[in-house]
Amino acid sequence: MSSQRQLFQKLFEDNSKRVYHLCYGYTGDSDSANDLMQETFIKVWQNLDKFRNQSQFSTWIYRIAVNTCLSYLRTAKRRTTDELNENIIENYTEEPSEKQEQIALLYKSIAQLEENERIIITMVLDEVPYPEIADVAGISEGNLRVKIHRIKHKLTEIYNSNERV
Amino acid sequence: MKGFDEIQQLWQGQAPDPNVSFEAMLMRIKGNRSALARKLFWQSIAVGIGVVILLWMCVAVDFSTWTTYLALVIMIGCICYYFVNQLSDYRAISNSHHLLSKPQDYINYLKVFQQRRNRFNTRSYTVYEICIAIAFALYGVEMYFALPLWTFVGAIVFIIFWFLICHFVFMKQYIHNENARIEEMIDNLERIKGQFYDPN
Numbered sequence: 001m002s003s004q005r006q007l008f009q010k011l012f013e014d015n016s017k018r019v020y021h022l023c024y025g026y027t028g029d030s031d032s033a034n035d036l037m038q039e040t041f042i043k044v045w046q047n048l049d050k051f052r053n054q055s056q057f058s059t060w061i062y063r064i065a066v067n068t069c070l071s072y073l074r075t076a077k078r079r080t081t082d083e084l085n086e087n088i089i090e091n092y093t094e095e096p097s098e099k100q101e102q103i104a105l106l107y108k109s110i111a112q113l114e115e116n117e118r119i120i121i122t123m124v125l126d127e128v129p130y131p132e133i134a135d136v137a138g139i140s141e142g143n144l145r146v147k148i149h150r151i152k153h154k155l156t157e158i159y160n161s162n163e164r165v
Numbered sequence: 166m167k168g169f170d171e172i173q174q175l176w177q178g179q180a181p182d183p184n185v186s187f188e189a190m191l192m193r194i195k196g197n198r199s200a201l202a203r204k205l206f207w208q209s210i211a212v213g214i215g216v217v218i219l220l221w222m223c224v225a226v227d228f229s230t231w232t233t234y235l236a237l238v239i240m241i242g243c244i245c246y247y248f249v250n251q252l253s254d255y256r257a258i259s260n261s262h263h264l265l266s267k268p269q270d271y272i273n274y275l276k277v278f279q280q281r282r283n284r285f286n287t288r289s290y291t292v293y294e295i296c297i298a299i300a301f302a303l304y305g306v307e308m309y310f311a312l313p314l315w316t317f318v319g320a321i322v323f324i325i326f327w328f329l330i331c332h333f334v335f336m337k338q339y340i341h342n343e344n345a346r347i348e349e350m351i352d353n354l355e356r357i358k359g360q361f362y363d364p365n
Contacts, residue, residue, distance in 0.1 A: 138267025
């Protein structure tokens with residue numbers, strides 16, 4: 001029990017920030033991101049025994065996080081991108097600074113991408129290695145590279161057009 | 166005007182981190198596990214009480230016709246069927262095997278699960294409704310011998326009226342809402358699945 005707890009603590013400390021970023025990029029608001037991150041780690045805890053023989057813990061945690069995010073949209077009330085964007089801006093209005101405004105704008109831009117693009121780009125932004133992203137998303141590395149190239153271009157365009165507004 | 170590298174630097178320098186500590190996480194895990202266990206426990210208790218009451222009626226009450234005993238058996242069967250289905254769905258949705266699947270496979274699983282829930286809430290509910298109606302009809306034989314004629318007729322009219330209201334008003338509305346909700350979920354899942362499709 002104690003070694004299980006230690007392993008879980010290490011997994012939590014090593015991965016919680018990136019899982020949170022993934023959930024935040026996907027949902028567009030910090031409360032939902034916190035909920036989804038916790039839900040992800042509850043599932044990780046429940047599956048610790050299955051992880052013991054896996055060399056790449058982070059891949060499995062990401063896979064659970066992605067599937068948790070996908071099922072979140074399944075149950076969440078449909079919200080328009082505008083509503084998401086309002087949430088994002090509200091989350092950053094407590095201590096507005098130029099950098100925070102830029103980050104809010106970045107999340108707003110990510111929210112305008114398709115669901116799978118949001119998942120892939122948040123991992124790219126967090127510098128997750130490409131083979132790992134391909135493994136998590138369940139697509140070939142070749143196809144992933146094409147997608148990433150397209151998403152980077154799309155995100156940059158959306159961000160810059162949002163910045164001009 | 167920013168390039169992608171600048172956007173990435175911005176991302177990596179962001180302040181909002183998860184505001185959940187490891188200890189809070191452990192607390193939530195314990196709470197979560199006991200919440201599900203509590204829900205299942207109280208559902209089991211409710212079903213158990215229902216079944217025990219019906220069994221007690223079979224043994225303790227001296228009904229004059231065999232049709233009443235058959236009605237009670239049908240009722241017990243319906244309650245158990247409903248409970249077993251609920252239990253199996255709880256287990257299916259928390260089945261960890263699917264959580265580790267690739268996103269396309271997981272979406273497929275969710276779709277199949279939703280369709281199964283839909284069938285349970287609609288088609289199986291109709292069978293359930295018919296069984297309950299048969300049970301009441303069988304119990305009606307007992308009532309026919311036990312009650313004055315006009316009281317019997319009144320009770321039958323009330324039960325038929327209640328069944329018709331349930332079937333044509335409440336169930337129609339429920340099935341319509343449930344179908345619309347599940348259709349929307351399945352459409353969303355289809356759309357997301359298409360995004361993960363790998364042509365290679």
